[in-house]
Amino acid sequence: MSVPFLDLAQQHAALNEEIHQALSAVIAHGCFINGPETAAFERDFAQACSAEHCIGVANGTDALHIALRASGVGPGHEVIIPAMSFAATAEAVVLAGATPVFADCLPDSHTLAPRQAEAAITPRTRAMIPVHLYGHPADIATLSDLAAAHRLALIQDCAQAHGATLGSRPLASFGGIQCYSFYPGKVLGALGDAGAVVTNDPELARWMRMFANHGRQGKYDHLFSGTNSRLDSIQAAVLGLKLRNLPQWLEGRRRVAAQYARFLAKLPGLELPVLPLEDHALHLYVVLHPRRDALKDHLQKHGIGCGVHYPTCLPDLPAFSPYGGGDFPNARRLQERCLSLPIYPEMTEGQVQEVARAVTDFVTSQDAR
Ligand SMILES: *Cc1c(COP(=O)(O)O)cnc(C)c1O
Numbered sequence: 001m002s003v004p005f006l007d008l009a010q011q012h013a014a015l016n017e018e019i020h021q022a023l024s025a026v027i028a029h030g031c032f033i034n035g036p037e038t039a040a041f042e043r044d045f046a047q048a049c050s051a052e053h054c055i056g057v058a059n060g061t062d063a064l065h066i067a068l069r070a071s072g073v074g075p076g077h078e079v080i081i082p083a084m085s086f087a088a089t090a091e092a093v094v095l096a097g098a099t100p101v102f103a104d105c106l107p108d109s110h111t112l113a114p115r116q117a118e119a120a121i122t123p124r125t126r127a128m129i130p131v132h133l134y135g136h137p138a139d140i141a142t143l144s145d146l147a148a149a150h151r152l153a154l155i156q157d158c159a160q161a162h163g164a165t166l167g168s169r170p171l172a173s174f175g176g177i178q179c180y181s182f183y184p185g186k187v188l189g190a191l192g193d194a195g196a197v198v199t200n201d202p203e204l205a206r207w208m209r210m211f212a213n214h215g216r217q218g219k220y221d222h223l224f225s226g227t228n229s230r231l232d233s234i235q236a237a238v239l240g241l242k243l244r245n246l247p248q249w250l251e252g253r254r255r256v257a258a259q260y261a262r263f264l265a266k267l268p269g270l271e272l273p274v275l276p277l278e279d280h281a282l283h284l285y286v287v288l289h290p291r292r293d294a295l296k297d298h299l300q301k302h303g304i305g306c307g308v309h310y311p312t313c314l315p316d317l318p319a320f321s322p323y324g325g326g327d328f329p330n331a332r333r334l335q336e337r338c339l340s341l342p343i344y345p346e347m348t349e350g351q352v353q354e355v356a357r358a359v360t361d362f363v364t365s366q367d368a369r
Helices: 008-014 016-029 036-048 060-070 088-095 114-119 140-149 202-211 233-243 246-263 292-301 318-323 329-337 349-363
Strands: 053-057 078-082 099-103 125-128 153-157 177-181 195-199 285-288 338-341
Touching (some): 016 036, 016 233, 036 195, 036 233, 053 060, 053 202, 060 088, 099 318, 114 140, 125 140, 140 153, 195 202
Parallel strands (some): 078 125, 153 177
Antiparallel strands (some): 285 338
């Protein structure tokens, strides 16, 4: 039995009729940009995040860029980000004209380490972007205090954290701007690129809505030079109906994670994710092993899809090496050892067992040494 890394076809098959109805409705009314579906999704997603405002944008990278611009970040400024994330976190800082400054991640949750972040603050620092990596909430309680003490903007990269909380508190309650991606493979994914910014601050919300829509107030009333980054009505329609399934999908992911934790407990050399299950969005289930590449080959040979998130930490990528330098022992350990196992809500216990059996075979074999 082969187990795919992700099975979007299965998710979409279950929603097939609803999706087609939603798409037909948009085609019929023809309001493809800023249509009623976009307004409805923004309202529903804000509510799902327990936040006041949501503005749909074109993708998660734009969400981060727009949040930085709204926070007044520009040339000459520095923004502290974790050394391990998807490239977009650093890219958005560069897009805004500022300099990314990397800080190491924590050894257990793999999210921005507050002490390292604090040590990276200079008089040029304007903002900090903690990433809720893999769906594990960053230590946002400590980081938001740190941001407040140094008057830094707090921008949360929530691209992997739909449905994550911290101590059951919504991420929005820690302040700043939360940036979401609805890239198809995310926990809540569109049928293409899409994203959103979420905040409780009405001034930031107003500015971001205008910036993402050509800096305008009325149709041709452009108050400042913005950009075109909007959530299409078609994508909003699909996201709106998918959002209703999010609680149940999160539950499914948490079930799979709990099963992995049971089947993979106490295996030699294998580190499992630390799981505050009720807070974790479980976008990815990442294990660590010193012979990651060999384990990955073994799983693939047995028809099990897996991934590496990510093989190179941000300061070591050619794109960001001009900003690199420094010591990031936890991020570098992670890049060498991390392996993402299949996780999606429709996964059966049999499939989880299949993956666990293949992992167990490898880590208890001679090859694992
Ligand atoms: C996916 C992702 C993004 C970027 O989102 P896009 O919609 O692909 O632009 C940003 N940060 C993180 C951590 C991500 O995983």
